[in-house]
Amino acid sequence: MSRRRVFRRAALAAGGALTAATAVGAADRLPAQPSRAGDEKALNLLLMIDRAEVAFYTAALEKAGLSGELEEFAKTALGHEREHVSYLEGALGKAAEKEAEYDFGDATADADAFARSAAKLEDVAVGAYNGQATNVTPGAFLAAARIVSVEARHAAWIRSIRDGDPAPDAVDTAYSEARVRRELRSLGVTA
Numbered sequence: 001m002s003r004r005r006v007f008r009r010a011a012l013a014a015g016g017a018l019t020a021a022t023a024v025g026a027a028d029r030l031p032a033q034p035s036r037a038g039d040e041k042a043l044n045l046l047l048m049i050d051r052a053e054v055a056f057y058t059a060a061l062e063k064a065g066l067s068g069e070l071e072e073f074a075k076t077a078l079g080h081e082r083e084h085v086s087y088l089e090g091a092l093g094k095a096a097e098k099e100a101e102y103d104f105g106d107a108t109a110d111a112d113a114f115a116r117s118a119a120k121l122e123d124v125a126v127g128a129y130n131g132q133a134t135n136v137t138p139g140a141f142l143a144a145a146r147i148v149s150v151e152a153r154h155a156a157w158i159r160s161i162r163d164g165d166p167a168p169d170a171v172d173t174a175y176s177e178a179r180v181r182r183e184l185r186s187l188g189v190t191a
Contacts (some may be wrong), residue, residue: 039140042132045177046144047088049125051099052189055083056121067160070111074118077154083146092141100184100191107187115162117187122155124183127175134145166188 006149057078060066066074089096127147133141156166175183181191 003134004127004158035137039136040092042135043088043092043140043144044095044097045132045180046128046147047085047092047096048100048191049128049180049184050084050088050147050191051083052102052184052187053121053125054078055102056108056117056187057081058106058120058179059102060114063108064110064114066111066114070115073154073157074114077118077122077158080150080154084150086148087143091140103190104187104188114127115158119155119162119188120183122151122158123178124175124187125151126155126172127183128174128177128180131174131176131180133174 015085057074059069061074061078105118106113108114126148129144129151132144136144152172159168160166
């Protein structure tokens with residue numbers, strides 16, 4: 001095979017990859033139809049997550065025998081999540097849905113289980129906030145953006161405690177509502 005043919009094939013492959021990436025990227029940028037109803041739906045999903053985090057950290061602090069940096073993380077995250085819940089409930093007012101039920105089972109039984117589950121829960125929170133970004137009006141987006149950055153710091157902190165890699169990926173994945181609900185169910189949250 002000649003050098004020219006190799007370069008030509010490489011160029012065609014690169015062009016195909018660029019076309020595929022552009023098509024996939026375009027799907028992420030489809031125009032959403034933000035509205036007050038959309039804000040309520042999205043903010044209620046986020047409220048469900050933040051309430052679950054409050055319940056999870058409360059249960060872990062009571063049952064998991066946390067100490068050291070894990071205990072410090074849980075207490076700090078719990079304080080932040082309580083503020084998130086208060087903010088979201090205030091933003092939703094009477095439109096706030098009722099709280100889910102929780103059965104965290106072994107996820108809060110000991111420090112190792114807690115750390116694994118906390119990392120997963122924080123990843124779900126970041127993915128949910130990112131996933132709802134195009135479903136809300138600019139005002140709701142700006143409010144959620146202030147919270148998602150804190151959720152991302154929680155995710156990095158628990159990862160650094162757990163396995164030392166606070167940011168394993170260059171970008172975060174946006175989670176659909178269905179994925180958020182599925183992930184929460186796997187952690188013991190019933191909505």
